Amino acid sequence: MSFSVKGKTAIVTGAANGVGLAIARHFVEQGANVMFADVDEDRLEAEVGDAQAEDGATLRYFAGDLRERLTVANLLSATIDAFDRVDILINASRQIMVTDPLDPEDQSVTTLLEQNLMTPLRLSQAVAKRMIHQAEEAEQSTGIVGTIVNIGSIAGRRTQPELLAYSVSAAALDQATRSLAVSLAAERIRVNGIAVGSVMSANLKSRLVEAEDLRQAIVDATPMRRIAAPSELAETVQYLASEASGFMIGQVLTVDGGRTLIDPVVEPAHH
Numbered sequence: 001m002s003f004s005v006k007g008k009t010a011i012v013t014g015a016a017n018g019v020g021l022a023i024a025r026h027f028v029e030q031g032a033n034v035m036f037a038d039v040d041e042d043r044l045e046a047e048v049g050d051a052q053a054e055d056g057a058t059l060r061y062f063a064g065d066l067r068e069r070l071t072v073a074n075l076l077s078a079t080i081d082a083f084d085r086v087d088i089l090i091n092a093s094r095q096i097m098v099t100d101p102l103d104p105e106d107q108s109v110t111t112l113l114e115q116n117l118m119t120p121l122r123l124s125q126a127v128a129k130r131m132i133h134q135a136e137e138a139e140q141s142t143g144i145v146g147t148i149v150n151i152g153s154i155a156g157r158r159t160q161p162e163l164l165a166y167s168v169s170a171a172a173l174d175q176a177t178r179s180l181a182v183s184l185a186a187e188r189i190r191v192n193g194i195a196v197g198s199v200m201s202a203n204l205k206s207r208l209v210e211a212e213d214l215r216q217a218i219v220d221a222t223p224m225r226r227i228a229a230p231s232e233l234a235e236t237v238q239y240l241a242s243e244a245s246g247f248m249i250g251q252v253l254t255v256d257g258g259r260t261l262i263d264p265v266v267e268p269a270h271h
Contacts, residue, residue, distance in 0.1 A: 003244045006031030009083040010205050010226045014041035014093030017200035019230045026234035028059050035084040036061040048154050066119050072126050085134050088241045089127045091120035092151040096203045099164040106164035116169035121176050124148050126184030132187050149240045151194035154256050181250030192240045197256025199228045
């Protein structure tokens with residue numbers, strides 16, 4: 001089996017910074033055609049604007065709010081116009097909000113379910129239909145016709161009341177990954193996911209500025225004693241998107257430096 005994504009066309013959301021940008025750049029380096037998608041047009045222009053103007057460019061960018069159904073359709077159309085097809089979808093856009101669990105007026109759960117669950121779900125549904133159509137047009141009767149990878153969080157398996165909305169949306173995305181995997185298996189579309197621990201994303205960078213003690217707390221809670229770089233996730237995503245994981249569906253791989261393996265309660269020292 002091959003890890004290669006060369007010649008494949010991938011859509012990567014959240015591609016203006018952090019994890020999404022690292023994945024999108026890695027796929028370009030590996031020879032894939034990549035549509036960088038994000039709501040932040042200025043950042044997209046700064047990151048890939050010049051590169052997409054080069055002759056034979058294998059990357060493009062699309063700016064828009066993917067919570068809007070029309071924007072989802074426009075992203076897919078832009079990808080087909082640029083590259084004629086789509087083979088891989090990486091749902092890497094995520095949002096984190098602090099929740100007051102006892103405030104009935106707190107809207108963070110609704111907001112993050114829309115952003116972190118419904119947006120990747122709608123895009124997955126639209127892209128899956130296109131993948132099925134491509135296979136029918138090509139009369140492709142065997143082999144995998146497309147892959148979808150959802151980037152989630154270990155928050156879906158942990159309990160931090162102040163991150164209630166984020167945790168609920170992460171858990172929901174994990175379940176959506178499993179459900180879509182079973183639903184699309186007969187169509188020869190593979191769906192898997194990653195649950196990440198602390199990665200130096202744009203969200204975490206801003207939180208570290210606001211909370212000076214947070215970095216050390218994360219390091220102390222992680223057996224590998226560090227925060228991951230966004231680029232470290234890219235090859236794991238490539239594995240899930242490639243033929244190397246050809247018989248794998250509905251799995252959510254944990255990439256967290258061991259954080260979910262330990263009980264944070266420490267026994268007091270005996271003297």
